[in-house]
Amino acid sequence: MVRTPLTPEERERGERLGRLLREARGGRSMADIAAHAGLSAETLRKIETGRAPTPAFFTVAALARVLGLSMDRLAGDCVPAEV
Secondary structure (H helix, E strand, O other): OOOOOOOHHHHHHHHHHHHHHHHHHOOOOHHHHHHHHOOOHHHHHHHHHOOOOOOOHHHHHHHHHHHOOOHHHHHHHHOOOOO
């Protein structure tokens, strides 16, 4: 299966998501957060660095739960600003 290349907007949204998750994680270890969310640390690393800019909904929901973030906040903070 061939994936359609991501648009610049999709890449930017993934980078914003990664920054938000990194900030919410604070000083907690990546391995600890990933384990509590049921993910591998490598998956979380890819999301935080933008190398996995379109993670699955349930992956994002699990991370939001562990980090104490609302899905509304994640959605709002990851949408590009209106011009």
